[in-house]
Amino acid sequence: MLAKVSSVAIVGMDARPVEVEVNLATGLSDFQIVGLPSAGVREARKRVEAAIVNSGEQWPQRKITANLAPGDLRKDGPMFDLPLAVGILGASGRVNPKKIAGYVVVGELALDGRLRPVRGVLAVSLEARAGGAKGVVVPALNASEAGLVPGVQVFGADHLVDALAFLNGELQAHDDMPRPERLLYLDPAPGPDLSDVKGQALARRALEIAAAGGHNVLMVGPPGAGKTMLARRLPGILPPLSVEEALEVTKVWSVAGLLSAGQPMVTQRPFRSPHHQASAAGVVGGGQTIPRPGEVSLAHNGVLFMDEFPLFSRAVLEALRQPLEEGFITVARQGAAVQFPAHVCLVGAANPCMCGRAGDGRALCDCSPGRLDAYRSRLSGPLLDRIDLHVEVGLLTNDELMDLDPSEPSSAVRARVIKARGFKDSREPVRDMAIENLAAGPKHFLSTALAHENFSPRGLTRSLRVARTIADLEGSESIDENHVAEALQFRRGVWDR
Amino acid sequence: MKVRKIWRSSPEYPSLLAEIPDPPKHLFASGRELGAATCMAIVGTRRASQYGLEVARWLGAELASAGLIVVSGLAHGIDAAAHQGALDVDGSTVAVLGCGVDICYPARNRDLYRRIAERGTIVSELECGVRPLPHHFPIRNRIIAGMSLGVVIVEARPKGGAMITARLANEFGREVFAIPGLVNAQTALGPHQLMRDGARLVTSARDILEDLGLVDLDESGQPELILQPDEALVIRHLGPEPVVLDRIAKMAAIPASTAAAVLSKLELRGLVARHPGGRFALTVGTVG
Numbered sequence: 001m002l003a004k005v006s007s008v009a010i011v012g013m014d015a016r017p018v019e020v021e022v023n024l025a026t027g028l029s030d031f032q033i034v035g036l037p038s039a040g041v042r043e044a045r046k047r048v049e050a051a052i053v054n055s056g057e058q059w060p061q062r063k064i065t066a067n068l069a070p071g072d073l074r075k076d077g078p079m080f081d082l083p084l085a086v087g088i089l090g091a092s093g094r095v096n097p098k099k100i101a102g103y104v105v106v107g108e109l110a111l112d113g114r115l116r117p118v119r120g121v122l123a124v125s126l127e128a129r130a131g132g133a134k135g136v137v138v139p140a141l142n143a144s145e146a147g148l149v150p151g152v153q154v155f156g157a158d159h160l161v162d163a164l165a166f167l168n169g170e171l172q173a174h175d176d177m178p179r180p181e182r183l184l185y186l187d188p189a190p191g192p193d194l195s196d197v198k199g200q201a202l203a204r205r206a207l208e209i210a211a212a213g214g215h216n217v218l219m220v221g222p223p224g225a226g227k228t229m230l231a232r233r234l235p236g237i238l239p240p241l242s243v244e245e246a247l248e249v250t251k252v253w254s255v256a257g258l259l260s261a262g263q264p265m266v267t268q269r270p271f272r273s274p275h276h277q278a279s280a281a282g283v284v285g286g287g288q289t290i291p292r293p294g295e296v297s298l299a300h301n302g303v304l305f306m307d308e309f310p311l312f313s314r315a316v317l318e319a320l321r322q323p324l325e326e327g328f329i330t331v332a333r334q335g336a337a338v339q340f341p342a343h344v345c346l347v348g349a350a351n352p353c354m355c356g357r358a359g360d361g362r363a364l365c366d367c368s369p370g371r372l373d374a375y376r377s378r379l380s381g382p383l384l385d386r387i388d389l390h391v392e393v394g395l396l397t398n399d400e401l402m403d404l405d406p407s408e409p410s411s412a413v414r415a416r417v418i419k420a421r422g423f424k425d426s427r428e429p430v431r432d433m434a435i436e437n438l439a440a441g442p443k444h445f446l447s448t449a450l451a452h453e454n455f456s457p458r459g460l461t462r463s464l465r466v467a468r469t470i471a472d473l474e475g476s477e478s479i480d481e482n483h484v485a486e487a488l489q490f491r492r493g494v495w496d497r
Numbered sequence: 498m499k500v501r502k503i504w505r506s507s508p509e510y511p512s513l514l515a516e517i518p519d520p521p522k523h524l525f526a527s528g529r530e531l532g533a534a535t536c537m538a539i540v541g542t543r544r545a546s547q548y549g550l551e552v553a554r555w556l557g558a559e560l561a562s563a564g565l566i567v568v569s570g571l572a573h574g575i576d577a578a579a580h581q582g583a584l585d586v587d588g589s590t591v592a593v594l595g596c597g598v599d600i601c602y603p604a605r606n607r608d609l610y611r612r613i614a615e616r617g618t619i620v621s622e623l624e625c626g627v628r629p630l631p632h633h634f635p636i637r638n639r640i641i642a643g644m645s646l647g648v649v650i651v652e653a654r655p656k657g658g659a660m661i662t663a664r665l666a667n668e669f670g671r672e673v674f675a676i677p678g679l680v681n682a683q684t685a686l687g688p689h690q691l692m693r694d695g696a697r698l699v700t701s702a703r704d705i706l707e708d709l710g711l712v713d714l715d716e717s718g719q720p721e722l723i724l725q726p727d728e729a730l731v732i733r734h735l736g737p738e739p740v741v742l743d744r745i746a747k748m749a750a751i752p753a754s755t756a757a758a759v760l761s762k763l764e765l766r767g768l769v770a771r772h773p774g775g776r777f778a779l780t781v782g783t784v785g
Contacts, residue, residue, distance in 0.1 A: 201743040201753035202775045221774065358773060369543060369573045373605055394774020400741055449765055470754075485758035493771065 003090030007083035010120040012338025015127035022087030027063035035068030055113035079118040082107030102134035113160040115139035119257035125149040144264035147177025191236040195409040206391040212420035213469030216346040221393030227349035235269040236410040270302030276311040291331040297340035309348030310378040324386040511644040521622040528618040538568040541575025541651035549652035553578035559702030561588020590617040595637040596629035638662040647672030653687025739776030
């Protein structure tokens with residue numbers, strides 16, 4: 001007696017179809033899983049047996065062999081519990097094998113037969129649609145996530161018994177799935193507001209330019225100056241997520257298992273801040289056999305904040321170059337080589353020196369030149385070249401704090417950012433960022449600047465990119481002298497001295 | 498790199514250096530020939546403040562423009578800034594090393610070392626290949642003081658190497674100049690102590706040149722500044738004390754983004770300097 005159940009395995013960002021075949025043969029009672037299961041998948045044997053018995057079903061006292069095909073694909077995770085249970089009950093005649101066909105089944109079983117949520121359900125649903133399946137059977141807590149894909153019938157089961165009832169035609173699929181547009185619209189939570197930051201006009205302007213042009217930012221300043229506070233406010237001035245963007249982010253978060261139970265979708269731009277001792281696998285993605293997304297992918301379409309930026313390991317910093325350049329990261333492991341999206345706005349924060357006092361103004365830094373050199377050289381030239389905006393965040397004195405006008409709220413800045421992005425999309429795209437393409441005035445100004453030793457030629461393209469965004473913020477077709485002049489404020493200061 | 502040996506009998510041997518009690522028997526040099534022009538040393542601490550660096554660079558440039566040779570020790574901080582200032586105006590400068598002339602120490606100043614070797618002179622008493630050992634530096638300092646008509650101490654800690662150079666200059670009967678700093682700054686303790694001991698307080702290259710009788714006392718030096726209206730508006734609110742951008746924008750009643758652009762232009766013109774923490778002040782050569 002043989003039964004087949006469609007399921008999927010998560011490989012990187014995608015779900016790959018897996019056929020779960022269960023055969024009951026005469027012989028001593030036994031249950032084996034073949035088809036490259038990981039140790040974790042093999043543990044399903046105990047869960048499935050207990051869940052079936054505790055659901056009031058008969059455990060077939062036969063020689064059970066389950067095969068996960070294709071046999072050359074490594075399978076991991078507890079999502080095969082439910083298809084295995086359904087397969088066994090199908091083979092023993094409890095469920096009609098014909099009715100099982102056409103449904104993609106995933107879910108982790110508890111010993112009492114309840115279903116626990118699994119990761120990657122959005123990918124499962126997408127694969128089900130692509131593979132022409134009728135629908136998906138998933139744990140109830142994953143149902144609304146599965147329902148984000150239009151055209152896929154979703155049944156969310158609380159318990160193995162419900163799943164069997166649905167497959168036997170006794171229960172109906174859910175048809176009241178929340179639409180992604182609605183979920184985005186309903187999300188009220190505003191993040192922290194820029195008006196909380198007192199002063200720091202230059203840094204706030206840098207964030208505005210970063211948000212408008214998608215530039216990366218390096219903030220340099222002594223501890224306590226407000227670097228983290230500023231960075232946390234960047235998602236709030238970026239335009240709201242579009243449906244496509246939200247679904248992309250959700251897919252990554254879902255694959256990583258970070259969606260909280262019952263949360264169908266990520267509705268806010270992510271803000272991730274890995275610790276500086278994080279491993280390369282943690283930051284850019286990795287894992288033992290099948291790679292999982294790292295922080296840079298979890299921050300996809302959002303902000304990756306790296307406090308103590310120079311203190312991250314060299315491996316991490318250099319691995320960031322690909323995602324910063326291309327918007328995705330390729331991770332190769334024994335089990336598979338996969339691509340994760342990683343389109344982020346990177347915000348690095350750094351102390352000006354090891355002792356942190358170099359930017360204080362009131363205290364004198366006591367780092368030796370050698371130590372300072374070693375510290376500054378942790379950020380390589382090619383990495384710094386990918387960070388367009390460098391800005392110093394100083395510690396304000398009490399006097400300076402008293403004297404300030406209230407800061408602008410995030411909503412005002414965000415409005416300008418949205419407008420600038422709209423303008424950017426409407427104008428002629430700039431193909432070549434070269435000094436030759438400037439008008440005479442700004443061209444002359446920039447060449448003078450480059451001759452001045454404070455302005456390194458290395459920063460030329462970066463300055464031009466920033467100037468272009470500043471022009472966009474002003475709604476100007478061409479780059480003028482003032483745009484270039486302002487862009488020069490965000491040149492590599494501390495890290496070039 | 499071509500290295501030549503200058504014996505004491507050679508015409509290239511600095512005449513002032515020959516007058517000190519223990520002149521080196523010979524010098525090794527690389528780069529241009531040591532001219533007969535007056536040498537002026539600018540020395541100071543390696544861990545200098547931004548103010549000190551600015552002053553050293555400005556003095557280096559001004560003295561070199563006046564035709565003097567700027568002598569220093571290629572160390573980090575004040576020394577490097579002084580050399581840099583002289584190179585900025587295509588003036589001549591001499592770096593006296595505490596190691597062989599073929600070794601760049603500190604290695605971080607490699608770029609500066611190369612440019613001095615091209616456009617100035619690298620000098621040492623030590624054979625090529627001799628490494629920079631701690632006891633070489635006081636000996637090196639005696640050459641800096643010995644070949645110069647005077648020594649300017651820009652910033653120095655009371656026990657720093659620059660103070661040794663100043664003491665030696667005094668012993669050799671050379672002029673010692675000191676640049677004032679803040680009374681509570683570590684780096685100003687040295688110069689202030691020198692002033693109490695009789696060093697000349699100077700605040701510009703002009704002071705030094707006048708003191709040495711190298712310039713006459715007429716006042717029509719400074720060309721008048723021509724500023725754009727927005728530049729004039731911003732510069733009015735700046736002084737020697739660094740101010741944050743927020744305050745400049747508020748006082749000038751312009752958006753911070755405009756202020757940032759104008760400050761870039763002023764910086765390019767050499768009127769404004771950027772200070773740590775996103776602050777701005779007039780450069781040391783600009784009196785507000």
